[in-house]
Amino acid sequence: MSMEIATELSDQIARYLDLAAAEAKLTAVNMANVDTPGYRAVGMDFEAEMRGAINDAEQGRAPRKVRVTEVDGLVARPDGNNVSIDRESLNLAEAQLKFRTGVALLRQEYQRVMDAIHADK
Amino acid sequence: MNLFGMMETSGTAMEAERMRAEVVAANMANAETTRTADGGPYRRQEVVFAANQGDPNFLDSMTAAGGAASGFAALPIPALAGGSAVAPGVHISAVVEDPSPPLKRYDPGHPDAGPDGYVSYPDINPLTEMVDLMGATRAYGLNGAAVQAEKGMITSALEIAKS
Numbered sequence: 001m002s003m004e005i006a007t008e009l010s011d012q013i014a015r016y017l018d019l020a021a022a023e024a025k026l027t028a029v030n031m032a033n034v035d036t037p038g039y040r041a042v043g044m045d046f047e048a049e050m051r052g053a054i055n056d057a058e059q060g061r062a063p064r065k066v067r068v069t070e071v072d073g074l075v076a077r078p079d080g081n082n083v084s085i086d087r088e089s090l091n092l093a094e095a096q097l098k099f100r101t102g103v104a105l106l107r108q109e110y111q112r113v114m115d116a117i118h119a120d121k
Numbered sequence: 122m123n124l125f126g127m128m129e130t131s132g133t134a135m136e137a138e139r140m141r142a143e144v145v146a147a148n149m150a151n152a153e154t155t156r157t158a159d160g161g162p163y164r165r166q167e168v169v170f171a172a173n174q175g176d177p178n179f180l181d182s183m184t185a186a187g188g189a190a191s192g193f194a195a196l197p198i199p200a201l202a203g204g205s206a207v208a209p210g211v212h213i214s215a216v217v218e219d220p221s222p223p224l225k226r227y228d229p230g231h232p233d234a235g236p237d238g239y240v241s242y243p244d245i246n247p248l249t250e251m252v253d254l255m256g257a258t259r260a261y262g263l264n265g266a267a268v269q270a271e272k273g274m275i276t277s278a279l280e281i282a283k284s
Contacts (some may be wrong), residue, residue, distance in 0.1 A: 017278075021124055021127075021274070024127055024270070024271065024274065025126065025127045025130065025209075027267070028127045028130040028131050028210075028267050028271065029130055029209045029210065031131065031134065031263055031264055031267050032130050032131060032133055032134035032137075032209075032210040032211045032264060033134075033170070033172050033210075033211050034134075034260050034263065035137075035138070035141075035170050035211075035256065035260055036170040036171060036172050036211055037169075037170065039172050085263060088263075089263070089266075092266075092267060092270050093270070096270050096273060096274055099274045099277065099278075100273075100274075100277050103277045103278060103280055103281055106281055107280065107281055110281070
């Protein structure tokens with residue numbers, strides 16, 4: 001078996017990091033518009049995106065764009081804005097943790113390759 | 122996907138909220154102002170927030186669910202549907218004057234009193250202003266917390282390179 005620096009797992013983790021960053025970005029946009037009249041909160045389905053990304057990688061397809069949707073089930077204020085600060089704060093914390101998890105996994109994966117390189121020492 | 126773009130987004134919000142707080146401060150400072158450059162008493166100002174048109178780099182990685190093949194026209198919000206190079210976020214589209222009539226107070230000795238002895242004062246309610254100020258402070262803090270979180274993400278991304 002040939003050893004590659006960029007493994008299948010590291011590619012998947014990279015996509016995971018991309019998606020976590022996209023989630024954080026959408027949350028930042030929602031938070032920025034917390035006082036904009038008529039603004040509707042947007043979001044994405046992280047699990048579905050990740051499943052799709054793994055599927056695409058297996059089929060050898062290029063990564064797709066993230067699907068952005070309006071969030072259902074939020075209560076709109078009288079000015080038409082439906083951003084919930086609690087929901088966004090939780091989402092941001094979650095995206096941040098996902099990102100850190102991805103970074104930790106990626107480091108570990110690269111460390112594995114490093115260990116293989118230095119195996120003779 | 123650029124991690125720094127997130128900070129820019131939160132930055133636009135902090136800027137807009139600070140502006141809102143400044144307008145509130147100006148309203149409270151001028152609660153008793155009977156003379157302005159335009160003549161008449163000071164008029165209460167109010168900011169209008171509007172979502173930014175999205176930046177194309179952001180759009181490159183995102184698409185609307187069930188969106189039209191032509192691009193992003195079907196996106197639910199203008200912040201993601203536009204084509205200009207601004208960070209998705211928020212901006213102040215206008216500062217508008219409150220059209221409500223000034224308050225009349227009887228004070229014939231006042232230099233700005235009308236022939237009937239009444240002086241026009243701005244219709245500024247400190248309660249409304251304080252509530253607005255609280256809202257601005259809270260939203261400012263929220264976006265400040267978002268910047269902190271984004272900084273943490275960028276810092277942790279740098280750890281990949283450390284061995």
